[in-house]
Amino acid sequence: MKAVVFDTDDRFTLADVDEPVPAAGQVAIRVDYAGIQYGDVLVRSGHFPVPRPFVPGFEAAGRIVAVGEGVDAGRVGQRVTALTSAGAYAAVVVASDLLAFDAVGVDSRTAAGFGWVTPTAYDLINTVGRVRPGDSVLVHAAAGGVGTLAAQFAKAAGAARVVGVVGGTAQAEYATQFGYDLLVTREDFPGALADERFDVILDPIGGPTRLASLERLASHGRLVIYGNIATFEPVEINANDLLMSGKSALTYNSNLLSQTHPQRLADSATKALRLLADHTVRVDVTAEYEMADLDTAIQRLANGDTHGKSIVRIA
Template identity: 40%
Template sequence: MRAVGFDVIGGPEVLRPVELPVPVPGPGQVLIRVAYAGVGYGEAQHRLGDFGAPAGIEVPGMEASGEVAGLGPGVTGLAVGEPVAAFLPDGGGYAEYALAAAEFAFPLDGISLRDGGGAALALPTAYGVLAGAARLAAGDTVLIHAGAGGVGSAAAQIARALGAAAVYGTVGTPEKAEYAKRFGYDGVFLRDGFAEQAPEVDVVLDSVGGATRSSSLGVLAPFGRLAVYGETAREADPELPVRELWLHNRSVTGYNALDLVRRAPAVLRSHALSALSLLASGAIRVDVTAELPLSGAREAHETMAAGRGRGKILLRVAE
């Protein structure tokens, strides 16, 4: 089968076309004939070695959609030919066929394969960081860093659907601020200097880290929660002033999907099903801004690595 893989860590240039055998589903797994694969920062982390050095050829792709092409022993509740969106914690989506754990293969009732291709990691993450880590309550106000990105744009819409009273975002450039308006933000700030402009909020979602993380503590209202779930800035982990948390009624909380895969897969599945039902109902949408062929994976990663990505970039895998 056609795939895109890498065997050394590095920039987008390490991604190359490879030919691999079609995998065979083991116990509890389904084989998916991939239609679309999402491109997100998780795949950049995979490529950069954040999840470990590659052991041979590794195929990125942590979310994909397609039809079930085969069932491993013991799988129930899914049928061959059924359209699904799948979260693939170990990657594998940039290929004609991918293996998914059955519990992370979600039927696409009322959702297109195209939307589903960018949904199975971005949406559960947005839902999980809001509902799980930040314990968002109706009436809360929220500030979302990188608010024009895949997870950020989903989080803005999910926060509203969960009853947030106001939703603010930060972005890297004025062009992205203009683009982000389509997600219903009450205000979008340039991240550079956001802390002087943004109002106090109950929840901040931070996937950027570094100086953005430190400044975010200062915009928390009493009992506000800073929910940390990434570090795209790739700056040094800031020192956490614990006494400051006490003196200013602040909390810091974290979200990590890969930890949930290991320790609480049912929680992750529940977040995914909740987020996908919001998508199916039309309460939220996936904003696909670019659709490239599988051979365009490197170009998609170049866009993402340069911080130029907006909404969701997809790879169209099926011919």
């Protein structure tokens, strides 16, 4: 079968590889589209060491064509969106039965865009940040895949005010359609917000932005950390200062959750998918690439030149 392979030369190439066979507890999916996500950037940069050759791709949409031992054979033929540990940039991928979700009511392109970003955004707002009716929420990387969904989930949870921080004016114009009450550029953060404080702040940026965000938390506010786009350099947070103000710094790692408590991730993904199917929230697929153009797509994501969600056409 055709697949994109990341090899010892640190390049993505199209190659013929053996079709995978589902093991116990797995399903095999013939892929229509695969989603692009920041994990692809980390694989290419070497931050996530992988065996070579490696078929990347962590999000797939397609139909189940085979099941492994212990999986209901009635799933064969079902159209699904799946979270994978690798292999989605290929004609066929295997995934955990638990993390392959019935995509009824969702078209194939949107199902590919669902990926990890949608359950991540759902959990950031509802499980980790615990947004309550009347809360004020600040979302960094507001025009990205997680950010655009987080704004929608925050509004659905009853947030009274949702503010986004974006890279530039073009991203601000794009993000206005997702329910933000105010958008500011990164260079204007935090000055453009005067003395405003927030109950929940979502931070995938790191570095000085993380420290500035802590300062912007209201008493008993929650800073939710889920990435390090700007820098992997550690940030020191004084627990005594947090204690005196009742503030909290919380982290979320969906990949780790899929390994330690996959049922929790599956429960959140199912709830998020239900909200997507009934149009409470939407995934905005803004770019579609061919398999041969994957390197270009990942570079655009790494450069911050994208907004919304990008996918790759496989079928």
